[in-house]
Amino acid sequence: MTAIDFDLSDPQFWARPPEERETAYDRLRALEHPAFFDEPDVGYAPKGPGYYALVKHADILEASRNADIFASGRGGATSIVDTPPEFAEYFGSMINMDDPRHARLRRIVSRAFTPKMIKQFEADVQTAAAAIVDDLLAKGSGCDFVTEVAARLPLKIICDMMGIAEEHYGFVFEHSNVILGGFDTEYVGEEADKPIDRILRSAGELQHLVQDLAAHRRSAPANDLVSALVTANIDGEQLTSDELSSFFILLVVAGNETTRNAISHGLRLLTVHPDQRALLTEDLDGRLPGAVEEIVRLGSPVNFMRRKLTRDHEMNGTRYREGDKVVLFYLAANRDPEVFPDPYRFDIARSPNPHVGYGGPGPHFCMGAHLARREITVMLGELLRRVPDIQAGQPDRLHSAFINGIKHMECAF
Numbered sequence: 205m206t207a208i209d210f211d212l213s214d215p216q217f218w219a220r221p222p223e224e225r226e227t228a229y230d231r232l233r234a235l236e237h238p239a240f241f242d243e244p245d246v247g248y249a250p251k252g253p254g255y256y257a258l259v260k261h262a263d264i265l266e267a268s269r270n271a272d273i274f275a276s277g278r279g280g281a282t283s284i285v286d287t288p289p290e291f292a293e294y295f296g297s298m299i300n301m302d303d304p305r306h307a308r309l310r311r312i313v314s315r316a317f318t319p320k321m322i323k324q325f326e327a328d329v330q331t332a333a334a335a336i337v338d339d340l341l342a343k344g345s346g347c348d349f350v351t352e353v354a355a356r357l358p359l360k361i362i363c364d365m366m367g368i369a370e371e372h373y374g375f376v377f378e379h380s381n382v383i384l385g386g387f388d389t390e391y392v393g394e395e396a397d398k399p400i401d402r403i404l405r406s407a408g409e410l411q412h413l414v415q416d417l418a419a420h421r422r423s424a425p426a427n428d429l430v431s432a433l434v435t436a437n438i439d440g441e442q443l444t445s446d447e448l449s450s451f452f453i454l455l456v457v458a459g460n461e462t463t464r465n466a467i468s469h470g471l472r473l474l475t476v477h478p479d480q481r482a483l484l485t486e487d488l489d490g491r492l493p494g495a496v497e498e499i500v501r502l503g504s505p506v507n508f509m510r511r512k513l514t515r516d517h518e519m520n521g522t523r524y525r526e527g528d529k530v531v532l533f534y535l536a537a538n539r540d541p542e543v544f545p546d547p548y549r550f551d552i553a554r555s556p557n558p559h560v561g562y563g564g565p566g567p568h569f570c571m572g573a574h575l576a577r578r579e580i581t582v583m584l585g586e587l588l589r590r591v592p593d594i595q596a597g598q599p600d601r602l603h604s605a606f607i608n609g610i611k612h613m614e615c616a617f
C-alpha cells in the first residue's frame with residue numbers, strides 16, 4: 205500500500221487537475237480503513253480534532269441512513285470546521301440541523317411546495333430554457349456557456365419560485381457565488397484571510413433581500429414560496445424570521461450553484477464522449493433521463509458533506525468514537541468500482557446507477573433533486589435539439605473543496 209502523501213485539508217490540493225484528485229481518491233478507497241486528516245487552520249474558529257475521509261459508497265450510504273448517529277447539526281454539515289454559532293443566523297438551516305428541528309423545518313417547507321406550485325414551475329422550466337437557447341442563437345458561437353446558458357436557468361427558476369424580481373437576479377448570482385466561492389479569488393477576493401468576512405457580508409445582503417420581500421408579502425401575498433412561508437400557518441407551524449432567512453439562503457445557494465455545474469459538466473461530457481452523444485441523440489426523449497443521472501454521477505457538483513458521531517459506533521469494520529468527524533466524499537463514492545463497473549466510463553445507459561450525487565438515502569436527501577433533474581433534462585434537451593453541433597471548450601474550474609464547479613467555459617457551434 206502506498207503512503208498517503210497528499211492532504212485533503214490543503215487548499216492547494218483542490219487546485220490540482222481533476223484527474224490527480226481522482227487518483228488521490230482511488231488511493232484512499234484502496235485503504236482498509238478510512239484515512240484520517242488534520243483539520244485546516246481557518247482563523248475564524250478553533251482548530252478541530254480532524255476527520256476521517258469516507259470515500260466508499262457503502263460508508264456513505266450507511267452514514268446517511270443513520271442520521272441519529274451521524275449528525276449534521278453538531279457544528280454543521282456544509283463545513284469540515286465547526287461553524288461558529290454566529291453563522292447560524294445565515295447558515296443554520298435544515299441542512300445543518302438534526303431531527304426533530306430538521307424534520308419540523310422540512311415539513312413546513314415541503315408543505316409550501318404545493319402540487320399547483322410545482323406544476324407551474326415545471327412549465328416555467330420549459331419556457332425559460334427555450335428563451336435561453338433563443339438568446340444563445342442570437343449571440344452566436346464563442347460565448348461563455350456557464351454565464352450565458354447553464355447559470356441562467358436555475359437562477360431564474362429559483363428566483364421566480366421565491367418571488368424575487370428579475371432586476372435582482374444579478375445580485376443573487378453574485379452573492380451566491382461568493383458564499384460557495386471556496387478558495388477562488390475571482391469570487392472571494394485576493395486577501396487570503398478575508399474570505400469569511402466577504403461570505404458573511406454576502407449572506408447579510410441576501411438576508412436583507414428576503415426580509416424586505418417577506419415584509420411586502422405579509423401585507424400583499426402573491427403566488428410564490430416566500431408568500432406561502434410567511435402567510436401559511438399549517439397546523440399552527442410557521443417559520444421564524446431567522447428560519448426564513450437561513451432557508452432562503454440555503455435554497456438560493458443550493459438551487460443555483462449545483463444545477464448550473466451539472467448542466468456545464470453535461471455539455472463537457474457530451475463533447476468529450478461523441479459516441480455517447482450520438483447514442484443519446486438517436487433517442488433523446490428515451491435516453492436523456494439516464495444521461496442526466498450519469499452526468500450527476502460523474503459531475504458530482506457537491507463534493508462532500510460532513511457528519512459528527514453522536515456515540516461510539518462501528519461501521520463497515522471501522523470503529524468510530526463519539527465526537528469523531530467523518531466527511532462523506534460523494535464524488536469519490538460515485539467512482540467506487542465495487543458499485544460502478546468501469547467507474548470512469550461515461551455511460552448514459554448505465555443501469556443500475558445508484559449514485560450519491562444528491563446525497564445518500566436518509567432525512568437530508570436533496571430536497572431539490574426533482575427540480576434539478578427537470579432543469580438539467582430540459583436544458584440539455586433544448587440545446588441538443590436546437591443547437592445539435594454545440595461543443596464545449598476547456599473548463600475554467602472553481603477552486604473549491606466543496607463544489608466541483610466550472611466558472612467559465614466557452615462554447616462553439
Ligand code: HEM
Pocket residue numbers: 268276281298299300310362454455458459460462463466500504505506509534560561562563564567568569570571572573575576
Ligand atoms: C444537480 C443539482 C443538485 C445537487 C448535486 C444537489 C446535491 C445535494 C446534496 C449532496 C445534499 C446534501 C445531502 C446530505 O447532507 O445528506 C443536498 C441537500 C439539499 N438540497 Fe440539493 N442538490 C442539487 C439541487 C438542488 C436544488 C435545485 C435545490 C432547491 C431548489 C436543492 C435544495 C436542497 C436542500 C434544501 C437540501 C437540504 C435538505 C435537508 O437537509 O433536508 N438542491 N443537495
